[in-house]
Amino acid sequence: MIEEARGERSDAEAGPKGSGHGSEADEVTPKRGVLSKYLRAKVRHFLLTVTADRMTRGGLSRRHRAQNVETRELELRIPRWPTQFDGLRIAHISDFHVGHLMTSERAIDVVNTVRDLKPDLVACTGDVVDLGLECGVDGVLAALGAVGAPLGSLLVLGNHDHLDNGRKLVRMAKAAGVQTLVDESVTLTCGLRVGGIDWGKSIRECSTRVGRVWRGAGGVDLLLAHNPKAFVGAARLGVPLTLSGHTHGGQVSLRKRSNDISFRRRLRAGLYRRDDSILFVTVGLGAWFPLRVNCPPEVVVLTARSE
Ligand SMILES: [Fe+2]
Numbered sequence: 001m002i003e004e005a006r007g008e009r010s011d012a013e014a015g016p017k018g019s020g021h022g023s024e025a026d027e028v029t030p031k032r033g034v035l036s037k038y039l040r041a042k043v044r045h046f047l048l049t050v051t052a053d054r055m056t057r058g059g060l061s062r063r064h065r066a067q068n069v070e071t072r073e074l075e076l077r078i079p080r081w082p083t084q085f086d087g088l089r090i091a092h093i094s095d096f097h098v099g100h101l102m103t104s105e106r107a108i109d110v111v112n113t114v115r116d117l118k119p120d121l122v123a124c125t126g127d128v129v130d131l132g133l134e135c136g137v138d139g140v141l142a143a144l145g146a147v148g149a150p151l152g153s154l155l156v157l158g159n160h161d162h163l164d165n166g167r168k169l170v171r172m173a174k175a176a177g178v179q180t181l182v183d184e185s186v187t188l189t190c191g192l193r194v195g196g197i198d199w200g201k202s203i204r205e206c207s208t209r210v211g212r213v214w215r216g217a218g219g220v221d222l223l224l225a226h227n228p229k230a231f232v233g234a235a236r237l238g239v240p241l242t243l244s245g246h247t248h249g250g251q252v253s254l255r256k257r258s259n260d261i262s263f264r265r266r267l268r269a270g271l272y273r274r275d276d277s278i279l280f281v282t283v284g285l286g287a288w289f290p291l292r293v294n295c296p297p298e299v300v301v302l303t304a305r306s307e
Pocket of ligand 1: 095097126127158160246247248
């Protein structure tokens with residue numbers, strides 16, 4: 001199947017190929033109280049990041065940026081995964097938070113690492129930017145669009161992506177060849193149906209969005225959602241695989257994360273199962289607070305196996 005998918009790759013730089021279902025990409029759901037959220041986020045950033053960093057004479061951000069990005073390869077046995085997509089390799093990245101703590105240069109280096117891993121598909125589950133769009137994110141999106149994965153690069157927005165101008169970010173991604181799924185789905189050239197939902201805060205909001213996408217497409221094989229709470233609705237509908245970020249793994253962990261992929265109880269990081277549906281939550285790459293302890297940034301390549 002992978003060879004077939006690669007063979008179909010002819011002009012993926014223009015974004016994932018296939019027929020879309022749902023809303024137009026530009027129709028990012030308007031967010032109520034965006035301005036106040038943006039201002040609150042800026043104040044929080046000033047107090048918790050800028051001030052804390054100044055007090056340590058830049059030590060916090062220097063140490064933060066010096067962390068190595070781990071590359072993890074995981075093979076997932078997925079009960080409902082269609083057999084024709086057995087062996088599909090998905091590079092899952094999330095939560096760059098390009099800005100003060102994540103320079104665009106560092107983010108582009110990460111994307112180049114993803115490119116070198118030669119995945120079939122790149123899935124970015126949001127929070128590309130930390131605050132504003134004037135952070136070099138255009139270069140990061142250009143790199144994402146140029147990865148050259150046979151099935152392209154897909155993106156869903158996170159809560160931070162909406163702080164400044166979510167609509168503009170979607171347009172920038174589209175121009176760079178990265179398809180953003182805003183409560184919509186796309187059927188890729190290999191036949192894989194991928195749905196993506198916009199940022200939703202609660203289980204209820206996420207479930208509504210997931211249901212909308214599911215009905216519009218007549219079912220999806222893979223769901224991208226920034227908030228792992230989307231898994232509740234996804235599992236109810238029987239979505240085989242959901243990919244999420246948002247939690248940063250809590251950023252501070254008492255114990256170093258183990259590499260096992262046993263099913264865990266809380267939707268914080270790692271692999272979860274509900275009935276025959278699987279969720280993977282990455283700890284992501286960046287942060288909005290300059291501290292990650294026992295929670296290194298990561299790029300994950302998932303090989304999806306039919307069970
Ligand atoms: Fe985030």
